[in-house]
Amino acid sequence: MHRLHEDVQALLTGTLFVALGVVMFQQTGLLTGGTAGLAFLLHYATGWSFSAVFFAINLPFYALAVRRMGWAFTLKTFAAVALLAAFVHWLPGWIAFDKLSTGFVSVLGGLLMGAGMLMLFRHRASLGGFNVLVLFAQERFGWRAGHLQMAMDCAIVLAAFLVVDWQQVAWSVLGAVVLNLALAINHRPGRYMAM
Numbered sequence: 001m002h003r004l005h006e007d008v009q010a011l012l013t014g015t016l017f018v019a020l021g022v023v024m025f026q027q028t029g030l031l032t033g034g035t036a037g038l039a040f041l042l043h044y045a046t047g048w049s050f051s052a053v054f055f056a057i058n059l060p061f062y063a064l065a066v067r068r069m070g071w072a073f074t075l076k077t078f079a080a081v082a083l084l085a086a087f088v089h090w091l092p093g094w095i096a097f098d099k100l101s102t103g104f105v106s107v108l109g110g111l112l113m114g115a116g117m118l119m120l121f122r123h124r125a126s127l128g129g130f131n132v133l134v135l136f137a138q139e140r141f142g143w144r145a146g147h148l149q150m151a152m153d154c155a156i157v158l159a160a161f162l163v164v165d166w167q168q169v170a171w172s173v174l175g176a177v178v179l180n181l182a183l184a185i186n187h188r189p190g191r192y193m194a195m
Contacts, residue, residue, distance in 0.1 A: 002123055007076065010123035015080050017116030018127065019087030021109035023095075026050060026088075028102045030172045031160050032113065032179065033153020035061075035129030041156070044163045051085040058128035065132045068140075069124075076125035077132065084127060102168075106175035113175075114182030121145075121187055146184025153180060 002010070025032060031040035039054035058081045065074040120126055126135060130152050138145040153176040160169045 007123050007125075010119045011076065011080055011083060011125060014116040014119030014123075014125075015083040015127075016087055017112045017119070019084055019091055019116075020095075021112035021116070022050070022084070022088050023091045024097070024100060024105045024109045024112075025172075025175065027097060028100050028105045028171075029164055029168045030102065030106060030109070030175055031157065031164070031168075032110075032172065033156040033176050034127070034131065034149070036127065037153065037156035037160075038129075041159060041163055044160075049089070051089040054088070055081060055085040061129045061132050064136070065128070068136045069132065073124050073126075076120075076123065077128050080120055080125045081128045102171050103174075106171040107178050110175040110178030111182060114179040114186075117179075117183060118186055121183075144184055145187055146180050146182075149183060150176065150180035 022032070022036060025040070026043075029044075031037050031044070035057045036054060038057050039050050042048055042053045043050040062074055062078060065077055069077075117127065117131070121131075121135065126132055130149060134143075134145040134148045134152075137143045137148055154173065157169060157172045157176050160172060164172075
């Protein structure tokens with residue numbers, strides 16, 4: 001069991017890592033999977049704020065989180081989603097990139113997001129949406145969270161053909177694979193459980 005200050009540190013650090021990866025992806029026209037991927041798709045297709053769309057998409061998943069994962073997990077997840085939305089909104093005012101190589105961003109952004117998600121998982125939190133589903137499936141059925149997340153993420157990234165060019169999709173697939181390999185290797189049943 002983690003102490004409150006440890007959970008706060010993990011929520012802040014984990015969401016900041018993920019937000020940095022998201023901002024880098026956004027600036028290079030990439031996207032990822034999960035509810036963040038859905039938010040990217042809507043952002044690219046409509047111009048709506050990624051942060052607002054991401055926050056709104058996650059709202060329906062809290063009911064499942066409360067029923068299946070409990071109030072503590074749900075409240076931490078709500079905080080993580082809100083922090084990520086805020087950090088993605090604020091980061092472009094705090095940091096600017098002169099040059100970003102799309103290939104490098106797909107790997108580094110994927111690693112940053114994977115590391116951030118691991119921090120959240122290990123402190124009984126997630127980024128909502130599909131993270132709630134994969135953690136539930138791992139706990140209930142023993143399915144590897146990283147493998148299930150990868151399958152769903154790849155489906156989202158493939159839908160990107162509707163809004164971005166094939167090169168951005170290819171780099172996005174690499175980013176999704178890097179992110180989910182980090183989860184699959186480091187977050188396994190029996191190793192260090194999120195529940």
